[in-house]
Amino acid sequence: MSGERKRHVIPGEVITSGSYRAEQNTIQVGDNIVSTIVGLSDVHDGSVRVIPLTGGYMPKDDDLVIGKISSHSSLSWTADINSCYVGMLPASDVFGRDYSSSSDDMTAKLAKGDLIAARIVNADMTRDPLITISGRELGKIDSGELVKISPNKVPRLIGKRGSMIQMIESSTNSQVTIGQNGLLVVSSEDPNGLLKAIQAIELIEEQAHVANLTDQVNEMLESKSE
Amino acid sequence: MGGRDTDIVLLDENGIRCDGRKVNETRKVTIKAGVLKNANGSAYIEFGDNKILVGVYGPRDVHPKHMSDTDTGILRCRYHMAPFSVGERKNPAPSRREVEISKVIKEALEPAVMLKEFPRTAVDVYMEVLQADGGTRCAALTGASVALADAGIPMRDLVAGCAAGKAADAVILDVNNEEDQAGQADLPIGYMPNLKKITLLQLDGVLTPEEYKQCIEIGIDGCNQVYEIQKKALQDKFFATGEKQ
Structure with a gap:
């Protein structure tokens, strides 16, 4: 197989065989590298991956995402980030370390339905991904x-x-x-x-x-x- | 099972079956992927006179919460026959048979789907039989696997389903309703064609070891034929317009 050209693949289809590294959306079955998803195969520098054409968003560390505040508890907001997991935005991220749930009003800063530009801090899948709005180009979105x-x-x-x-x-x-x-x-x-x-x-x-x-x-x- | 007495001629002297097929021929199968807008993935399959609609939702939050698993995503399947899918009205409440088929289809899909990537989530597969004509579990399984691929759920392979069986003392491929009712055995097979692994195997009726071997052989051959149609359905949806990049 020549390899370099991108091919259309479906789950179970053999992309190539031999000494390649199986990367995103591929698995190794015996000697073969097999796609696990519908997409475009990409063989590059001894590694094989498939660029997906379908499927939802999976949070990854350092991704910039746009979310909608869906609710809040006394310690954190939750944001719908168009994924099967919800983003957790801790109150201390907005109010600073001396945040106190009795004196600070969370809804004054971010209310339900507000849009935020956030960055994913920690997405290890053991719990809901942690997001932050402190940083350049991050925070509440007012217009657009x-x-x-x-x-x-x-x-x-x-x-x-x-x-x-x-x-x-x-x-x-x-x-x-x-x-x-x-x-x-x-x-x-x-x-x-x-x-x-x-x-x-x-x-x-x-x-x-x-x-x-x-x-x-x-x-x-x-x-x-x- | 066991050959009920009926007037119907299951196999004539020329080796032609009651619906005009040869013994090793499947019914006409057509699959269309991506037919439902509100589902994450969907498929519509016509397997002879069987008409089944499949919708896949997820990965999404698990409700009730106690069903969720912190190590992996879970697969939930519902096979359901519409009241109008059979001659006499079928009670829409889930029957014993539907609960069983939901379970076997779930277990037939589980070796293929890779839900470890989505811990604490669920993938729901809803299979709605709109018209039934024997062999719906294989048809539903076939459609479900296309709908899962359409939803972008990572899978080791597609699962194709096709039944083999015995009627009028002959081993036949893709048992239809008449052959199921009046025939001697029905052996539905779920098969992963690239991995060459069987994920569903049931037997209703009696077969000799030799007949059983033949059934498996032609059944797998049938699954391979069905797989080509599954492949085409996905290619038609995703790669039909425009050329390769």
């Missing part, structure tokens, strides 16, 4: 349009070294905050730019599996700007 796409299509939206998203941002004059969990916040001064950016994102979501998507998106962005 929320767009939801499939989490598997986020890398496609970003493009190689951010090429795709930079192209959208510069040509529509908008800012896009991308959560790895498939939630995005698009904001722009110009309402037309905002609409166009959302249309471009929807196009990428629909056509993610097609080659030379960048040209297609570029074409779409330019045609509407006249």
Whole structure:
């Protein structure tokens, strides 16, 4: 098998055999490397992985995610992060170490339904993933349009070294905050730019599996700007 | 079982069965993946006159909470026949038979799905038989495995189901309702074609050791045929439009 080319695979399909490392979404069965998911196989530098085309978001350490506060206890908020696990945001993360549940009002800072940009601190699966909103570009989101796409299509939206998203941002004059969990916040001064950016994102979501998507998106962005 | 007396000719002198098939021929199988918008994964399967809709939800929170497992995700299956799926109205409450089939399908899928990656979650598989014509457990299993793949649940292999059996003293592939009722044996098989492993094996009726071997052999052959259709269903959904990257 030549290897380098990306192939469409389904669960159970043999990708390659021989001395390869089985990485994401693959398992080793005897001498063969087998896919465990529907996706595109990628054989690279002696390792094999499959880029998924379906499935939900699994929290990973250091991922930027966009979440919606779903509830709070006296010590922490829980946020829906578009995953099978909920994000836990400790109150001390917002109020500092001298947080006291009797004197500080948690709902004054973050109420149910608020959107936050957060980073995943600890996702070891033994408990719900811990998130933080202290850091650059993190915190409560006050303005912008929320767009939801499939989490598997986020890398496609970003493009190689951010090429795709930079192209959208510069040509529509908008800012896009991308959560790895498939939630995005698009904001722009110009309402037309905002609409166009959302249309471009929807196009990428629909056509993610097609080659030379960048040209297609570029074409779409330019045609509407006249 | 054991050959009830009926007027129906299960196998004529030319070796043709009551529905016009040869002894080693399956019924026509069509599968479509991704038919339900609200489910994470879904499939619709027509296995001859069987029509089954499968929806997969999850991985998601486990309710009731005490069922959750901190080491692994759990698989829950529900096989259900719609009241209109058979000639006489079927009571929609789960029967003994449905509870049994739910259990065997769950156990047939468990070796394939890799739920260790999702601790404390559940994956729910709902199989709804809209029209039944013998061999629904194999058809439901086949559809469920496509729906699980559609939902993006990691799996070691797909599971294909097909029954073999004995009617009119001949070993036959893919037993239909008449052959099930009037025939001598029914042997449903669930099979992982790439791993070459059997995950479901039941036998209703009596077979000699020799017949049993033949049944397994043609049953696995049937599963391999069904697998090709499963594969095509997934390819049609995910790779039909656009070329490779």
